[in-house]
Amino acid sequence: MNCSSELENKIVKTGLCTSCGACQGLCPYWLSHRGKTIQMFSCDREEGRCYAFCPRTKTDLAKLREEFFPDADYIPEIGPFYGLYMTRAADADIRAKSQHGGTTTALVELAMRKGLIDAAILTDAKGGVNPKGVLVKKPQDVRKYSGSSFQIPPVLATLNKALEENRYKKIGVVGTPCKTLAVYKMKSRPFPDNDGNAGNIGMVFGLFCGWGLDWEGLEKLVQRHAAGKQLEHMDILPSKFHQMVLKTSKKQMEVPLEEIYPIVKGSCNYCVDMTAEFSDISVGGARSSEGWDVDQGWNQVIVRTEKGVKLIDLARKEGILEFKAVAESNLEKIKQASLNKKKTGLKNLRKLSGSKNNLIYLNPDEPGIEKACVDMA
Amino acid sequence: MSKLLSPANNEVLFMGNEAIARGALEAGVNVAAGYPGTPSSEIIETLATVVKERNLYVEWSTNEKVSLEVAAAASFAGLRSLCVMKQNGVNVASDFLLHLTASGTRGGMVLVTCEDPGALSSVNEGESRYFARMLEIPLLEPANFQEAKDLTKWAFELSEKIRNVVILRSVTRMSHASGNVICGKLPTKSRKALFEYKGSIMDQLRGPVISTPVVIKHALQQEKLKKAVALFENSPFNTYSGPAKPELLLITSSACFLYSQEAISMLNLQKRVGILKLGCTWPPPPQLLKKHLKSTGKVLIVEEILPFLEENVKALAAGMAEDIGIKKYYGKMDGTLPAVGELNPDLVAEGLGKILKVKYKSQPPGYVKEMEKIIPMIPKREQTFCPGCPHRASFWNMHNALQLDGREGFVCGDIGCYALAALYPSCGFDTVRTLHSMGSGTGIASGFAKLGQFGFEKPVIAVCGDSTFYHAAIPALINAQHNRADITFIVLDNSGTAMTGFQPHPGLTVGAAGESVPAIDIAGICEAIGAKVAISDPFDLEKTCGLLTDFLAEEGCVKVLILRQKCALSPEKKGKKQFLMKVDEERCRGEECGCNRLCTRIFRCPALVWDRIKKKAVIDDVICAGCGVCYSICPQKAIIRTEAKQK
Numbered sequence A: 001m002n003c004s005s006e007l008e009n010k011i012v013k014t015g016l017c018t019s020c021g022a023c024q025g026l027c028p029y030w031l032s033h034r035g036k037t038i039q040m041f042s043c044d045r046e047e048g049r050c051y052a053f054c055p056r057t058k059t060d061l062a063k064l065r066e067e068f069f070p071d072a073d074y075i076p077e078i079g080p081f082y083g084l085y086m087t088r089a090a091d092a093d094i095r096a097k098s099q100h101g102g103t104t105t106a107l108v109e110l111a112m113r114k115g116l117i118d119a120a121i122l123t124d125a126k127g128g129v130n131p132k133g134v135l136v137k138k139p140q141d142v143r144k145y146s147g148s149s150f151q152i153p154p155v156l157a158t159l160n161k162a163l164e165e166n167r168y169k170k171i172g173v174v175g176t177p178c179k180t181l182a183v184y185k186m187k188s189r190p191f192p193d194n195d196g197n198a199g200n201i202g203m204v205f206g207l208f209c210g211w212g213l214d215w216e217g218l219e220k221l222v223q224r225h226a227a228g229k230q231l232e233h234m235d236i237l238p239s240k241f242h243q244m245v246l247k248t249s250k251k252q253m254e255v256p257l258e259e260i261y262p263i264v265k266g267s268c269n270y271c272v273d274m275t276a277e278f279s280d281i282s283v284g285g286a287r288s289s290e291g292w293d294v295d296q297g298w299n300q301v302i303v304r305t306e307k308g309v310k311l312i313d314l315a316r317k318e319g320i321l322e323f324k325a326v327a328e329s330n331l332e333k334i335k336q337a338s339l340n341k342k343k344t345g346l347k348n349l350r351k352l353s354g355s356k357n358n359l360i361y362l363n364p365d366e367p368g369i370e371k372a373c374v375d376m377a
Numbered sequence B: 001m002s003k004l005l006s007p008a009n010n011e012v013l014f015m016g017n018e019a020i021a022r023g024a025l026e027a028g029v030n031v032a033a034g035y036p037g038t039p040s041s042e043i044i045e046t047l048a049t050v051v052k053e054r055n056l057y058v059e060w061s062t063n064e065k066v067s068l069e070v071a072a073a074a075s076f077a078g079l080r081s082l083c084v085m086k087q088n089g090v091n092v093a094s095d096f097l098l099h100l101t102a103s104g105t106r107g108g109m110v111l112v113t114c115e116d117p118g119a120l121s122s123v124n125e126g127e128s129r130y131f132a133r134m135l136e137i138p139l140l141e142p143a144n145f146q147e148a149k150d151l152t153k154w155a156f157e158l159s160e161k162i163r164n165v166v167i168l169r170s171v172t173r174m175s176h177a178s179g180n181v182i183c184g185k186l187p188t189k190s191r192k193a194l195f196e197y198k199g200s201i202m203d204q205l206r207g208p209v210i211s212t213p214v215v216i217k218h219a220l221q222q223e224k225l226k227k228a229v230a231l232f233e234n235s236p237f238n239t240y241s242g243p244a245k246p247e248l249l250l251i252t253s254s255a256c257f258l259y260s261q262e263a264i265s266m267l268n269l270q271k272r273v274g275i276l277k278l279g280c281t282w283p284p285p286p287q288l289l290k291k292h293l294k295s296t297g298k299v300l301i302v303e304e305i306l307p308f309l310e311e312n313v314k315a316l317a318a319g320m321a322e323d324i325g326i327k328k329y330y331g332k333m334d335g336t337l338p339a340v341g342e343l344n345p346d347l348v349a350e351g352l353g354k355i356l357k358v359k360y361k362s363q364p365p366g367y368v369k370e371m372e373k374i375i376p377m378i379p380k381r382e383q384t385f386c387p388g389c390p391h392r393a394s395f396w397n398m399h400n401a402l403q404l405d406g407r408e409g410f411v412c413g414d415i416g417c418y419a420l421a422a423l424y425p426s427c428g429f430d431t432v433r434t435l436h437s438m439g440s441g442t443g444i445a446s447g448f449a450k451l452g453q454f455g456f457e458k459p460v461i462a463v464c465g466d467s468t469f470y471h472a473a474i475p476a477l478i479n480a481q482h483n484r485a486d487i488t489f490i491v492l493d494n495s496g497t498a499m500t501g502f503q504p505h506p507g508l509t510v511g512a513a514g515e516s517v518p519a520i521d522i523a524g525i526c527e528a529i530g531a532k533v534a535i536s537d538p539f540d541l542e543k544t545c546g547l548l549t550d551f552l553a554e555e556g557c558v559k560v561l562i563l564r565q566k567c568a569l570s571p572e573k574k575g576k577k578q579f580l581m582k583v584d585e586e587r588c589r590g591e592e593c594g595c596n597r598l599c600t601r602i603f604r605c606p607a608l609v610w611d612r613i614k615k616k617a618v619i620d621d622v623i624c625a626g627c628g629v630c631y632s633i634c635p636q637k638a639i640i641r642t643e644a645k646q647k
């Protein structure tokens, strides 16, 4: 096998590529430009890290989970589980600029201050357009990079370069589920002699994710609705609102979802992970009976590892996060939403492979997948 | 003193092209113009060295057509003029040539074309002898170095006798080989230019020089040709040697005469084969041919490229069949000799052997076996850009920008050293998809860019060298801009006509003879056309690739990127290294995941060598030009460069 062409032919050209960047920053052969993953030259190696790290090449999820989440409870719909919380950053400054409650920013900042991580790979969302991966070295800089971009930059290329540099020994990474899966594939060190210093990965912060948007598609949409304006924030509201909002410092523009569906990133249709199951801790938007006006300032957090527990306890102790009660129905709701994403992903994978049992990169025996399969039958 | 000015009766070793130059000097040439192209360039170059001594005007013109026009003006003013180009240059000049032959000339005017059988340094096996036939111009072909000089001199006389231009055709093995030549006298007086135009249009010497009235002038032109044939019948440049009644008559011209002589003596066929060597090949002299054709039943025509002579002999013979009888003809057309490529004595001997049933194997017994032993010992040298060549970096940038762009765009190539880019994997990085004549890359790109309405969506890059820019790319560039063809046009500006030996061109401030001339600014021309222009150093990979990527994405106008960096072999750079290079073995990842030999497997500068034992890249200091580009491509920063101290 020629792993690099395999990646090009079976992942990039088939539309499975998530633009995570895990194959990049390792060597001269893979680059990214405006959200597209590009093979610059052919590499004739049989085995290589690009292929091994890619979240869309075949992965034994169960084995990976056993290795990194040995003690957590396991919920097939949402993965390893220590607890579900509803939180927001205590610091109003963080909240003001963050996507939802600023939990992610507050946790990363805290982890760095407490030495749980010594640097962090974040995304400079730039109000949503033309985002870039960044290596943040000081806790006070973390808050400069809050907010979400729905374009998917190859953030893990930045991680690979930082690991190679070998300057930081406990690097934290924030990413969508596709990215965090790739990070765990890196952590599993498929080539022990050439592991790109994977031991330097400190903590993994996952983001809940429904889907990302196509790079050019979003660019054109912004040009249509906010040409020449500096956006500060964009979000996709809960489904009953049926809209996306774009915000400048002065103005808010609503875009109906009809304009959004056609620009959903194609590879996201093959994703079966809504909650970033591979992470120490994952953060998403809040849902409660208080309604969106309140919820948009809060997060739901799933803690998945001991490290995650340690961090959230610290946050509570130090008053970094504010907590509120989580309604019992919330876990069920998340499970249901997550299962729905798995089902859609499976349907699309089956369509792509042309076979019920061929799930391309997934194993049908994997409990979460099995559950979705049974549910669909 | 230049050997070109050796006194009369001296025997001098001349390269064929020098012999032609000397012949022109003996004829009292006043003006010489040309466009560089191997194997013709040395003629103008050597003449340029004696401009003062011989009161010459010598120029490298913008293209072949212009050079012919410049030379024609001198002839119209009663001077003697020489125009020099390579085979395909005649195609460029041919439109003017058609009209020139119709108007006629005054002072002796000779068009020298040096052709390249086997395409040793061309991308075509062009043949310009057919122009002589098609445009009704006398054609002369020297067969040795003495003749190269003497025929050139006589060509001027012939031209003046018939008042029309004469073509003299040489080939690589004539132009670039050397032999002894006995010099003739150099004239002591130079002519004065006098252009008379007040006579009637029918007055060839005193009226305006024009091709009308067409039919009458055409008839006049044919009269001139008849005059030339009459002179050819008794010309000393047509010779016969061999038995009075040969078993086989071999008719030949040019360098093939030398191959034929050698083949005959190799096979000891002097008593059976006679050689009719023609120095005057168009129109072929009928009486002379009749005499020789009568003497034999078998005829072999030996010539290179196309069966021009063969067709002409056969056509004449058909007309004289009643007198000469039926002959058996051998040559290219029946496959006795190869239809393409260069000839050599072996190939002629093989042909002779076939006809006369003489055993001849061009390779001695055991030859193939021996070769099989030797070939693996010859160091592998792929045809590629030189170490330090700016083109390697330029095509690297083009490749990278096209990959990033991601629409499967491509490069329309052009003629110059950078035509090598069409070779993959040695250079070019698999970008060049078309390659034709000078400037046509730009025209082709302009055409591709207009195919949008038929579903064509790939971005197109056209490249051309600085010399080619002036030669033929400007009209195509204007075409692209005027017709809104969104091409990205790259000028590979290496400050000279590098491929043919650094002849100056309109972008430089020196002329053919070293005189100072104004340079014509490429960027200024492109801006005036309305294109968006940027200039970059191709060695600055980041900047160049960035600019190019932006240009590819930009729609709505022609984008011009001038990539400026001197040729590695240019006189200013040769032997001087800007950087001293070294590979840090500790850092070099070699073929491991993380690099997989990017420098030696993909970039392939010949100075980067893969050490199979250490499994590391090394730099061959002897050939490394010190350009420093590999420093920028190494993903590990394992290639280290330090600024060299300039002596």
Ligand SMILES: Cc1cc2nc3c(=O)[nH]c(=O)nc-3n(C[C@H](O)[C@H](O)[C@H](O)COP(=O)(O)OP(=O)(O)OC[C@H]3O[C@@H](n4cnc5c(N)ncnc54)[C@H](O)[C@@H]3O)c2cc1C
Pocket (backbone or CB within 6 Å): A097, A098, A099, A100, A101, A102, A103, A104, A105, A106, A121, A122, A123, A124, A125, A131, A145, A146, A147, A148, A149, A150, A151, A152, A153, A155, A174, A175, A176, A207, A208, A209, A210, A211, A212, A213, A283, A284, A285, A286, A299
């Ligand atoms: C493409 C995408 C789709 C999402 N879909 C959902 C969803 O369907 N449901 C849901 O509940 N939540 C979703 N989220 C998560 C949500 O937008 C918030 O990131 C999350 O709620 C955390 O909020 P916060 O206030 O803690 O974030 P902040 O404190 O503002 O921090 C956000 C963090 O996300 C990082 N980031 C921003 N953009 C990206 C990106 N494109 N890729 C990787 N990292 C990035 C930033 O570096 C920053 O560290 C999505 C996020 C993304 C990027």
Ligand code: SF4
Pocket (backbone or CB within 6 Å): A003, A004, A023, A026, A027, A028, A029, A030, A043, A044, A045, A047, A048, A049, A050, A051, B592, B593, B594, B595, B596
């Ligand atoms: S990551 Fe390794 S195997 Fe993949 S393209 Fe790069 S060098 Fe080749």
Ligand code: SF4
Pocket (backbone or CB within 6 Å): A007, A011, A012, A016, A017, A018, A019, A020, A021, A022, A023, A024, A037, A050, A053, A054, A055, A056, A154, A182
């Ligand atoms: S999914 Fe990530 S690792 Fe796989 S090809 Fe795409 S960018 Fe590379």
Ligand code: SF4
Pocket (backbone or CB within 6 Å): B583, B587, B588, B589, B590, B591, B595, B596, B597, B598, B599, B600, B616, B617, B633, B634, B635, B636, B637, B638, B639
């Ligand atoms: S590009 Fe650099 S790391 Fe790769 S083989 Fe060459 S010198 Fe070594």
Ligand code: SF4
Pocket (backbone or CB within 6 Å): B387, B388, B389, B581, B605, B606, B607, B608, B619, B623, B624, B625, B626, B627, B628, B629, B630, B631
């Ligand atoms: S510096 Fe590098 S690219 Fe330039 S000539 Fe030397 S080896 Fe080749």
